Amino acid sequence: MTPKLPEAPDPAVEYWQNLSEGRLTFGRCRQCDHAWLPVSRECPSCLAADWRFEASTGDAVALSWVVYNHAYNDLWADRLPYVVALIELAEGPRLMSNLVGDFDPTQLRIDHPVRLVIESEGDTAVPRFVPIEQVPEDGDTT
Amino acid sequence: MGERIVIAGIGHTAFGSLPGRSTVSMTVEATANALADAGVERDVVDALFVKPPTSFSETLYGAKIAEALGLKGLGISGAWDQGGAANISLVNFASYALAAGQCKVAVIGFADNPKTGSRATYARARNAEDNLFGWYSTMAYFALFARRHMLQHGTTPEQLGHVAVTIRGNGARNPAAQLQRPLTLDDYLDGRMVVDPLRRDDCALISDGGAALVLMTEKTAAEVGVERPVPILGFGQGLTSPSRPDLTRTGLAVAAASAFAMAGLRPSDIDVAQFYDCFTPTVITAIEDCGFTAKGTGGRFVEEGRIALTGDLPVNTSGGLLSETGMPGMQLIVEAVRQLRGTANLQISGARKALVTGQGGAMQTHSAMILGQ
Numbered sequence: 172m173t174p175k176l177p178e179a180p181d182p183a184v185e186y187w188q189n190l191s192e193g194r195l196t197f198g199r200c201r202q203c204d205h206a207w208l209p210v211s212r213e214c215p216s217c218l219a220a221d222w223r224f225e226a227s228t229g230d231a232v233a234l235s236w237v238v239y240n241h242a243y244n245d246l247w248a249d250r251l252p253y254v255v256a257l258i259e260l261a262e263g264p265r266l267m268s269n270l271v272g273d274f275d276p277t278q279l280r281i282d283h284p285v286r287l288v289i290e291s292e293g294d295t296a297v298p299r300f301v302p303i304e305q306v307p308e309d310g311d312t313t
Numbered sequence: 314m315g316e317r318i319v320i321a322g323i324g325h326t327a328f329g330s331l332p333g334r335s336t337v338s339m340t341v342e343a344t345a346n347a348l349a350d351a352g353v354e355r356d357v358v359d360a361l362f363v364k365p366p367t368s369f370s371e372t373l374y375g376a377k378i379a380e381a382l383g384l385k386g387l388g389i390s391g392a393w394d395q396g397g398a399a400n401i402s403l404v405n406f407a408s409y410a411l412a413a414g415q416c417k418v419a420v421i422g423f424a425d426n427p428k429t430g431s432r433a434t435y436a437r438a439r440n441a442e443d444n445l446f447g448w449y450s451t452m453a454y455f456a457l458f459a460r461r462h463m464l465q466h467g468t469t470p471e472q473l474g475h476v477a478v479t480i481r482g483n484g485a486r487n488p489a490a491q492l493q494r495p496l497t498l499d500d501y502l503d504g505r506m507v508v509d510p511l512r513r514d515d516c517a518l519i520s521d522g523g524a525a526l527v528l529m530t531e532k533t534a535a536e537v538g539v540e541r542p543v544p545i546l547g548f549g550q551g552l553t554s555p556s557r558p559d560l561t562r563t564g565l566a567v568a569a570a571s572a573f574a575m576a577g578l579r580p581s582d583i584d585v586a587q588f589y590d591c592f593t594p595t596v597i598t599a600i601e602d603c604g605f606t607a608k609g610t611g612g613r614f615v616e617e618g619r620i621a622l623t624g625d626l627p628v629n630t631s632g633g634l635l636s637e638t639g640m641p642g643m644q645l646i647v648e649a650v651r652q653l654r655g656t657a658n659l660q661i662s663g664a665r666k667a668l669v670t671g672q673g674g675a676m677q678t679h680s681a682m683i684l685g686q
C-alpha cells in the first residue's frame with residue numbers, strides 16, 4: 172500500500188489567515204492564470220490544483236449593493252441600516268462584502284470605485300470596502 | 314421526443330395556513346385530486362417524481378412519498394433537488410421516461426408547510442462567513458440583482474410595482490388565492506422597504522400547500538379516456554453562474570431557447586405566460602430572457618400594460634407566487650393547464666399556447682416549458 176501524503180490544508184483557512192496579516196488574497200492559477208474567489212482546491216477554470224495565493228491591490232468596484240432596513244439576525248440589529256455589496260476586485264475575482272464609512276448610498280453610481288479596508292469582527296479580520304468619492308465629469312466638486 | 318406527452322391531470326390542496334398538515338399528507342391529497350382529475354386509478358401509477366420541500370431536507374424523501382401513496386412496484390421514484398426550477402425539470406425527465414416506454418403513468422408531486430411550520434430556511438445565513446457581512450435572506454439576492462438591473466438598464470421602482478400590482482390584481486379575483494387583496498401603485502411605493510431596493514410587496518407569499526400532476530403519452534390518454542389532456546410541446550433547463558459577465562442575464566435564456574426550439578415556436582406565439590414570480594424583478598428579467606423584449610426593456614414592457622389581462626402577454630393569471638400561493642412553482646403549471654383547457658378563473662380568450670418558467674435558489678437554476686393545443 173502506498174502511504175498517503177498528508178492532506179493539504181483547507182485553502183479557506185489560509186485565506187482568513189492572510190486577512191489577519193493584512194492581505195486580501197485570491198487564487199491565481201499557475202496553469203491558466205485564472206484568478207478567483209472563494210478559494211478552492213482546484214482552479215474552476217482549468218481544474219488544475221496548481222495555484223498560489225496572490226494579494227489584491229485593494230482596488231475594486233461595487234457591481235451592486237443592497238441596504239438592509241431589517242435585521243434577519245440579532246448580530247446586525249444595532250447596525251441598521253447597513254450595506255452589503257457585490258465587489259469585483261481589479262484583478263477580477265468577486266466577493267460579497269460591506270460598504271462602510273461615511274457615504275450616502277443614494278449617491279453611489281454603477282460600478283462605483285471602492286477601496287479595501289480590513290476591519291476586525293471579534294477575532295476575525297474581515298475585508299470591507301469604502302466608496303471613493305466621485306468627482307463629477309464636468310469637473311465640479313460637490 | 315417521439316411520442317407526444319400530455320398533462321392528463323392536475324390537483325392541489327387548499328393554499329394558505331394548513332396547520333398540522335405534513336408535507337407527506339398534502340402530497341397525498343394533491344395526488345389523489347390529480348388522479349381523480351385525470352380519471353385514472355392510483356394503481357396504474359408506475360413512476361413518481363417528487364420535488365423536495367424547501368423548508369427541510371430528508372434523504373430518500375421520494376421513497377417516503379411513494380409509501381404514503383400506497384404505490385407498489387414503482388419503476389421510477391425519487392426527488393430532484395433544483396429549488397423552484399425542479400417542477401418543470403421533473404416534467405422533462407418524466408416525459409422522456411414515458412416516451413421511452415419506461416413507465417406508463419407518472420405522478421409529479423410537491424408540498425411544503427413553511428407558513429405553519431419552520432421558515433428558518435428563508436432567512437438563514439448560507440454559510441458562517443455570511444454572518445460577518447450580515448448577508449442574509451433570499452430576498453437580498455434578488456434585491457442585489459434588481460439594483461444592478463436598475464443601474465444598468467434604468468429599471469424603476471414603479472416598474473417593479475407594476476409587476477406586483479398586475480399579479481396581485483389577478484390574485485384578488487381568484488377565490489382560491491391565499492392573498493385576495495389588490496394593490497395600487499401608491500400602496501406599493503408606500504410599502505416598507507425591507508432590503509432596499511425591494512419592498513414588502515415585491516415578495517412571494519409564505520404558504521402551506523401541495524400540488525400534483527399526472528403525465529402519460531397522448532396515446533395512453535386516449536386509451537384510458539382522459540377528458541382534457543394538455544400536450545407538452547417543449548422544455549428546457551438552464552444554470553446561472555455567479556461569475557457571469559452581465560449580472561442581468563440569467564440561465565433562463567438557455568432554458569427558454571431550448572423550450573422554444575423543441576416546440577418549434579417563437580415568443581410571439583405565446584398567448585399566456587406563468588412566470589416564476591418569487592420576487593418582482595424576476596418577471597421583468599424573465600420577459601427579457603425568454604425573448605419577449607430586448608434585454609433592459611422589460612421594465613418598460615410591464616409599465617406599458619403588456620402583462621395585464623388585456624395586454625399581449627397576460628401573466629400569472631391566477632396570482633402566481635405573489636398572490637395565489639408562495640408554493641415554488643407547481644401552481645404555475647396547474648394554471649397553464651387550466652388556461653389551455655379553457656377552464657381558468659380569469660380565462661384568456663382563445664389561449665392555445667402557454668409558457669411556464671421555474672427558478673431555484675438565488676436565480677441559479679432555471680426551467681421553462683411550453684404547453685399547447
Ligand SMILES: [Zn+2]
Pocket residue numbers: 200201202203204205214215216217218219
Ligand atoms: Zn487554471
